[in-house]
Amino acid sequence: MPQFDPTYFVSQLVWLAVVLVAFYFLLTRIALPRIGEVIEARTNQIAGDLERARSLKAQTEDVVAAYEASLAEARREAGSIMAAAQADISRKAAEREAAFAKDLAIKVGAAERRIAAARDEVEAQVRDIAIGAARDVTGKLVGTEPDAATIGRAVDQALRPAG
Amino acid sequence: MASPIEQFEIVPLVGGDSIVAITNSTVWMVIAATTATALLVFAMRGRALVPTRMQSLAEIFYEVIANMIRENVGSGGRKYFPYIFTLFMFILFCNVLGMIPGSMTVTSHIIVTFAMAAVVFIVVTVIGFMTHGLGYFRMFFPHGAPLWTAVILVPVELISYLSRPVSLSVRLFANMTVGHVLLKVIAGFVPLLGIFGILPFAFLIPLTILEIFIAVLQAYIFTILSCVYLHDALHMH
Numbered sequence: 001m002p003q004f005d006p007t008y009f010v011s012q013l014v015w016l017a018v019v020l021v022a023f024y025f026l027l028t029r030i031a032l033p034r035i036g037e038v039i040e041a042r043t044n045q046i047a048g049d050l051e052r053a054r055s056l057k058a059q060t061e062d063v064v065a066a067y068e069a070s071l072a073e074a075r076r077e078a079g080s081i082m083a084a085a086q087a088d089i090s091r092k093a094a095e096r097e098a099a100f101a102k103d104l105a106i107k108v109g110a111a112e113r114r115i116a117a118a119r120d121e122v123e124a125q126v127r128d129i130a131i132g133a134a135r136d137v138t139g140k141l142v143g144t145e146p147d148a149a150t151i152g153r154a155v156d157q158a159l160r161p162a163g
Numbered sequence: 164m165a166s167p168i169e170q171f172e173i174v175p176l177v178g179g180d181s182i183v184a185i186t187n188s189t190v191w192m193v194i195a196a197t198t199a200t201a202l203l204v205f206a207m208r209g210r211a212l213v214p215t216r217m218q219s220l221a222e223i224f225y226e227v228i229a230n231m232i233r234e235n236v237g238s239g240g241r242k243y244f245p246y247i248f249t250l251f252m253f254i255l256f257c258n259v260l261g262m263i264p265g266s267m268t269v270t271s272h273i274i275v276t277f278a279m280a281a282v283v284f285i286v287v288t289v290i291g292f293m294t295h296g297l298g299y300f301r302m303f304f305p306h307g308a309p310l311w312t313a314v315i316l317v318p319v320e321l322i323s324y325l326s327r328p329v330s331l332s333v334r335l336f337a338n339m340t341v342g343h344v345l346l347k348v349i350a351g352f353v354p355l356l357g358i359f360g361i362l363p364f365a366f367l368i369p370l371t372i373l374e375i376f377i378a379v380l381q382a383y384i385f386t387i388l389s390c391v392y393l394h395d396a397l398h399m400h
Contacts, residue, residue, distance in 0.1 A: 001168050002272075003340065008173040009274045010182040015189040016275055023196035024249045031203035032245060035225045038210050038218070045212055 123159075130155045167347040171271055171340065187267045188275070195256035195269065203252075224252065228386070235390035239397050247393075250279065251386040258339060258378035262371070270381075271339035273332060280332035283389045291396035302399060331388055338381045342374045 131151050139145045178184035206221035214222060228248045232240040254270055261268025269275055291299040303320040304313055349367055353360040 001340075002171040002173055003336070004273070005173070007180060008175070008184065008186055008188070011175075011178075011184040011186060012173070012188050012272060012274050013278055014183055015185070015192055016269075016278055019189075019192040019196050020249065020253060020279075023200070023253055024245065026196065026200040027203070027249050027252065028245045031200055031207070031221075032225070032248065034207040034210065035203065035221055038207065038212070038214075039222060039225065041210075042212050 127152075127155055127159065130159065167344045167351065170267070170343055170347060173272075188269055188272065191257065191260060191267045191269050195253060195260050198260065199252045199256045224248075227383075231387055231390055235387060236394045237398060240390070240393065243393060247386060247389060250283070250389065251382055254279070254335070254385050255379060255382035258382050259375065261339065261343070262375055262378060268339050268343060270335055271343060273336040276336040276385075277328065277332035279385075280328040280335075283331065283392065284328040287389075287392045287396045290393065291399075294397055295399060299396075299399070302395065327388075327392060331385060335381050335385050338377055342377055346370060346374060 131148070134151050134155060135145055135148075138151075172187075174187045175184045176186060176190065202217075203221045203224070206215075206217035209215060209218060211218060225248070228251055229244065232244055232247060236243065257269040260266055261271065288299075291302065295301075302324065303317045305316060305320070308316060346367065349363045349370065352363040353367070356363065
């Protein structure tokens with residue numbers, strides 16, 4: 001096999017050394033810095049983007065927190081307004097109710113008085129009629145008319161409610 | 164028909180038998196180095212943050228070796244990146260360019276692979292002694308083993324250590340040589356079998372793909388083993 005023929009061993013070694021050294025310099029001076037630069041730039045870019053995303057996220061969170069705070073504030077305010085309105089309404093309702101009750105009591109009192117007067121009147125008429133009737137009946141049956149005071153007492157006794 | 168091993172012939176082009184004779188091997192070494200450099204520089208010409216396909220390829224080479232060093236060498240391996248990258252790219256391009264019909268596979272020569280393996284071995288050993296001083300001799304005796312086992316373990320470890328450059332160089336050389344011989348032998352059947360030559364020809368297609376894969380794989384293995392040896396020298400197991 002040509003691989004074991006030592007004729008060109010030294011030549012191969014010499015050129016291998018030359019080419020490898022030259023290749024090393026080509027790579028380290030020209031090729032590798034370019035690749036390294038780009039990869040580093042990309043890493044930095046990504047790190048920067050992530051950083052920006054983080055700060056934007058923080059900002060968003062701040063805004064959300066502020067929004068929620070103002071929302072809670074508004075809700076609290078609405079609650080207090082509502083409570084005030086409710087208190088106002090119930091106070092007014094109570095006032096009106098009281099006024100109405102008073103008015104009603106006055107009217108009821110007047111009506112009761114009217115009813116009592118009417119009843120008294122009716123009762124008096126009934127007594128007079130009863131007295132007259134009693135006198136007439138007694139006069140016809142007995143022949144004498146008892147005096148008015150006696151009849152009045154008897155009628156009062158009869159008209160008095162039982163018990 | 165040409166002999167299957169004719170492809171490995173060293174042909175002097177300039178300088179006859181002299182020690183600096185320019186041969187077909189020299190030419191392909193130069194082609195490998197310039198192709199690799201040109202490819203990387205061409206691929207990176209845009210220097211885009213969002214890489215093109217070519218640029219991705221160049222970056223993949225870079226990242227593969229950077230990761231290999233990070234994972235296999237560990238701390239202190241970063242400064243050896245350019246050397247290991249050079250070694251990897253050189254072997255890779257020699258192997259892959261060797262797949263071009265009519266080309267010459269530089270790495271199919273034991274003297275070339277052995278020279279590279281020997282340089283790796285010597286450099287790694289020097290780094291080992293520079294890092295650990297005489298303590299580097301503990302490499303040859305596993306930590307924690309009973310002392311009397313040294314009689315057995317030290318020679319075994321010593322032989323295994325010294326055989327590193329041999330296994331490293333023979334693996335690459337043998338893979339390249341055998342693959343090319345196999346391709347050539349099977350290709351030789353194509354004209355011999357006439358119309359039935361279609362069968363070995365059909366077989367050549369997957370075999371060529373396999374050989375390209377092996378070309379890449381062997382470059383990777385050579386490099387990763389160098390990294391493992393470097394790790395041993397820096398961190399001692």
